[in-house]
Structures are given as C-alpha cells and as structure tokens.
Amino acid sequence: MKFLANLITNRKERDLVVVQAAWREWLSEDAPIIAYIFKVLLACLLAMWLSLRFELDQPRTAMMTVAIVMQFRSGMVFAKSYYRFLGTSVGILVSFLLVALFAQERVLFLVCMGVWIGLCTAGSMIFRNYQSYAFVLAGYTLCIVGLPSTITPELTFNIGVTRISEILIGLICATLVSDLIFPQRMWNVMLAAVRRRFKDFSDLLQSTAVQPVASTTSTPTLLRFLGDIFSLETFQASAGMENDKSRLHRQKLSRMNHEFMEVSTSFHAFEQLLRRQHNIAQPQVSVALQRVYQSLGAAIMVEGRSAQTEQEAKVVSRQLSVFRNQFSANIHAERAQLTHDIGTSERLDFETGCELLQRLTDELYVYTSTYASLAVAQSSEVAPTETAPKLEMHFDPLAVTLAGIRGTLSLAILSALWILTDWRSGVEAITLGVISSTLFATTPSPTRTIKNFMIGAIIGTLLAYFCNFHLLTQAHGFWMLAVAVAPGIIIAAWFTTRPATAIVGAGVFMVYLMHIGFNSAYNSNPVTFINDAIADLLAVLISGIMYGLIDLSGSRWSRQRIAKSLRNLVVVACRDTVSLRRGRLETGARELVQRAGSAQRVGDKEDRVVIEWLLSTLEIGHAVIALREYMQVVEHPYISNLLSMSLESVAQLYDAPSEANRLQAVNTINHAIAEISLAYIDLGLSQSSQHQITVMLHFIRSALLDEESVLVSGTQTTLEKY
Structure with missing residues (x-):
C-alpha cells in the first residue's frame, strides 16, 4: 500500500511539473500573441469610435493608421508613430504647395508629384529604420491628400486637416493601448x-x-x-x-x-x-x-x-x-x-x-x-568615458537612383491609365500603387515581398466583401458595427504575428480597411467596390512588374557592384591620406551586404560569393589599417617606401582582382619583409616596431596565398560568369 501511495504521489508530482512547464510555455509563446491581437483590435475599435464621435469623414483612415504602427513592443510603436506623424505632416504640406501651384493642371501636378515620389523613395533607401519609413510616408501622403484635392481644389485644406486628424487619432490610440495594456518593453x-x-x-x-x-x-x-x-x-x-x-x-x-x-x-x-x-x-x-x-x-x-x-x-x-x-x-x-x-x-x-x-x-x-x-x-553606474561611433550610412548610389525611378515610373503608368481612361477608381489605384512601390523598396527581396502582399490583398478583398455585404448590412449601433469589422481585423493581426506571413498580414490589413464600406455613414455600392478592388489589385500587380524589371537585389550585376564596393573599401584603406578606421570599415562592409540582402540569402550560391568578399574585405582591411598605424612610427623613408609599395600592390589587387596582380602583391610583400628583417637596425627601426610590421605583412601575404580565398583567379572567374 505504501508503494502504491508513493507511486500515485510521484505521478501527481510529475503531472504537476508537466502542467507547470506547459503553462510557462504558453505564457512565453502563445499569450503574447493573443495579447497583441487583442491590443490591435481594441486600438482599432477605439480609433473607429473616436472618429465617429468627432464626425470625421473616414474612420477607416484612423483604423489603418493603428494597423500600420502597432508592434509587439511599446518603444517600436512610439518610434513608428513619431516618424509617421513627421512623414505625414511633410506630405500634407507638399500637397498644399502643389495644389496651390498646379490645381488646374493635372499633368504638371502629376509630374511634380512623380519627382517628389522619386526623391522620397530614394531617401527611404538611404536612411535606416523608421527614418526610412518617414520618407515613404512623405511620399504616399501626397497621393492620399493631393490627388483628391486636384478634383476639388477648394477643399484641399479641409481634406488635409481631416486626414491629419484621423491619423493623429490612430496614433494616439495605438500608443495608449500599447503602453497601458499588457505593455512589452x-x-x-x-x-x-x-x-x-x-x-x-x-x-x-x-x-x-x-x-x-x-x-x-x-x-x-x-x-x-x-x-x-x-x-x-x-x-x-x-x-x-x-x-x-x-x-x-x-x-x-x-x-x-x-x-x-x-x-x-x-x-x-x-x-x-x-x-x-x-x-x-x-x-x-x-x-x-x-x-x-x-x-x-x-x-x-x-x-x-x-x-x-x-x-x-x-x-x-x-x-x-x-x-x-x-x-x-x-x-x-x-x-x-x-x-x-x-x-x-x-x-x-x-x-x-x-x-x-x-x-x-x-x-x-x-x-x-x-x-x-x-x-x-x-x-x-559610472558614465562611459568613450562614446561608441555611430553606424554610418553606406549604400549603392545607383540602386538608390533606380529605386527612385521605379517609384516615379509606377506613378506615371497608373496616372496615364487614370487620365486616358477617366477611370473613377484611378485615384485608388495610384494611391496603393505608390504605397506598394515605395514601402517595400528597402526589403531584401522586394519581388518576393510584393508577391506576399498581393496574396494579402486578395484575402483582404474577400474579407472586405463579406464584411460589407453580409455583416455591415445587419449592423445597428456601434457595438454591432464593432462585431462586423472585428473578424477581418483579428485575421489580419494573426497573420502579422508570424514572420513568414507578416507581409501577407500587411496586405490584408491595408486592403481590408481601405474597402470597409462605411465612412461617417454606411455607403457601399457593389459596382464601386468591384471597381476599387480591381484598381487595388492592378496597382499591386504593376508594382510587382516594376520590381521585377528594376530589382537589383537579386541580379548578377548588383552582386558584382556590391563586390566591387566591398573591394573598394580595402582600396580606400590602402590609398587614402587619412587612414580608414576599423569602425568605418566594419560598418561600411557589413551594411553594404545587409542592404543588398545577401546576408539573408546566404544559402544561394551566387550570394555566397558576395559573403566571401565581405569576409576577405574585413580580414585584409583590418590588417591594412593596423599596418598603416604602425607606419606612423617609421621615420626612415626607405621603409616607408617599402610599406607604401606593399599597400599599393594590395590596392591594385582589390581594384582589379587577377592572378597577375595577386602574385605581384605577394612578391612586393615578400621583398618588404626580407628588407625589413635584414636591415631594420641600420634603418633606425626598433625591434618591437619591426616585429609588428613584419607580422602584419606576413599575415596579409598568407591571406593572399590562400588557395581557398576568393582572391584566387578561379573564384574571380566564377564571380564574372554567374
């Protein structure tokens, strides 16, 4: 009996341990997701209620703002809201300016708008994080405010004030809910x-x-x-x-x-x-x-x-x-x-x-x-005595230029379609086309991203149709309205909780909320809905085509340019009068690869070559910088000349990789090592300095002689062929 009692007790203890482990796992994994979906829904409904109370034209704009800025962490919501407000404010001011100048000239307005969109897209490629997002907002806000104003110029100010009011309500609701309810720091x-x-x-x-x-x-x-x-x-x-x-x-x-x-x-x-x-x-x-x-x-x-x-x-x-x-x-x-x-x-x-x-x-x-x-x-805590260097911005100017051209061309195609056909949903198509053409320009693989966004747009269209013509028609009062729109918000929020489907969720959110059939009053026409849905899908399709035609992230030519830019960092470290510091070399090389997206595609054979150039650049670049620091203690011109010749041979190799330049660099470094080792005392060089310089020269030489290095002519041939 005692044995049986112990057995039952042990089993209960094991079951309790299993239950406690499952509970902790649920709290750490599932509970945050459920809390996030609840917060998104609550913030959207709060924004909708406030917009209706203030009798704003488009409560869905406030709800869309909530959907865009909501993140798992409160700090990310604050940052995104701040930069969204800045970008939106600038976009509205530019809208006022262009409408004042070209209210009666649609073509001139669209030309200036195209230039602005191109500049904002280029800016989003240059800057990082939410600063990049602010440039995107400054670009497509011009579509949201400026395009409707070209139809009714006398209402420009009212449209701008109303849109910024709706966006502010969305930002306030998102930040308050994120910070007060289950805050995640x-x-x-x-x-x-x-x-x-x-x-x-x-x-x-x-x-x-x-x-x-x-x-x-x-x-x-x-x-x-x-x-x-x-x-x-x-x-x-x-x-x-x-x-x-x-x-x-x-x-x-x-x-x-x-x-x-x-x-x-x-x-x-x-x-x-x-x-x-x-x-x-x-x-x-x-x-x-x-x-x-x-x-x-x-x-x-x-x-x-x-x-x-x-x-x-x-x-x-x-x-x-x-x-x-x-x-x-x-x-x-x-x-x-x-x-x-x-x-x-x-x-x-x-x-x-x-x-x-x-x-x-x-x-x-x-x-x-x-x-x-x-x-x-x-x-x-003691205040730090040394401030860490900021990550500098490094980018490919040609990629930035082409991204701006891509955004402008997307606008031009959709604007031409709008003007030539006098399409009623042309403004809708231009707005979403510009949004999708600029918003995903900084992603590692824009073409793949726009495909996922298209899937989300289709799902969002279906959800909006079901909501408009089956749920909203039965809604009476705010709470019934909340019940009608909640399923689509919950589904979209659930998609955004998973990294693999986050872009799909963004597409669901944007299209679903754009097509919800109520403003200050219910108004949903099936013909208008179908027209707008076709406009949205066509706009995303055209954006996808433009990304496919002008997408440098996955092209061979782009990889060659990135490899060239990486090698140029070593050339600059060898030749510049001011030595390139380690921090600048690190951030420059890593950010070039990060922006190109090769770090996310390391499994691809073509991108592996870019990664090898990254590692070679960091390895040789650090040695070159260390060697230049040692050169500062060298006073004899003969040793300085030997080291300068060695650095120049390395620069020539990285400027134009070839077997001949590699052997030339190795021979030049061998000569420098031999001369410094034999006559360093006669040349006035201390033993410590001679040791440091010789060791660093030897390290560069051994790296150049490495048969598995990307510098070997066979690897370079592979780079030129793929």
Missing part, C-alpha cells in the same frame, strides 16, 4: 538579444577551440551575427522613445554593438589563420596556437558552459583578465617548445597567430566587461 527583447548573442558567440569560440579547425565552419553563424548587429541597432532606435532601462543603457548597448563587430572580425581572422596552417601541414605551429586557444575557450566558460546572464559574464570577465595577465608567459612557453628546425615562415606564422590571438583576447575582454556592466545598478 524594448529592454526585455534587447537584453534577450544581447544574452543570446554573447552565449552563441561563446559557444562558437569554445567549439572551434576544442575541435579541428577544418571540421567546422563558422561562416553561417557569423552571418547571423551580422543581422543581429543591425537588428539591435533598430531596437536601440526604438528604445529612445521609452523611459526605462532600455533608454538608460542605450549608449552602453551601442558600444557593445561596436565592440562585438570588432571581436567577431578578429575571431574570423584568427580562425582563417588556423585553417591555412592546417592546410599547409604545420603541426607544430598549429598545435602550439591551438593549446593557447583552448585556454581562451576555457576562460569564457562558467562551470563548463557559456555565460547565461550578465552576472555570469562578470565571472567570465575576471577569468579573461587572468588569462590576459598570463598570456605573455603562455606564449613564451609555447615559443620555447618550438624546435629550431622550423623555417622562418613557420615562425612568422606562429608570431602572426599570437598577435591575432592577443587582439582577440583584448577585444573579447572589453566586450565581456561592457556586457557584464549591464548588471550594475543605475545609482552606481
């Missing part, structure tokens, strides 16, 4: 992202330290880190609107982003060096460096695992400090174990590996210390 998602990134990088470093370097590749993980860097930057931009920890630690997180870019690049450079040594069969050098590297891998572990929180990162920081203090002694011991029969090149490989490993250790210590400082209470 940016700090939680930012801290989770920082913790995950530190843990994943620690696991990556530790795994490469204990496994043979040839058996694993870290490229996919490093590319995921590339996306994380810009995602965290987006989070920080939104966090400025919140008055909590995310705002207090904003500067510190920015420094962490910059420090992580440096440490990830140093890690890649060291990993590539180990791989090259493994491939050319240098067991003594590889084993010696691997032993020190394994000690570093152990130093970032806490009880055999990676740090999970910033409190545990404090422990890692102390362990890294001890490792740094013992680094010179460990290297000296490994250097003493190397036999005397290894060649000069092998010893330079070892010294180069030591230099890279020390740089990796120092940068990892700084990054870990900054991460651990997040655990410090605000009252005892």
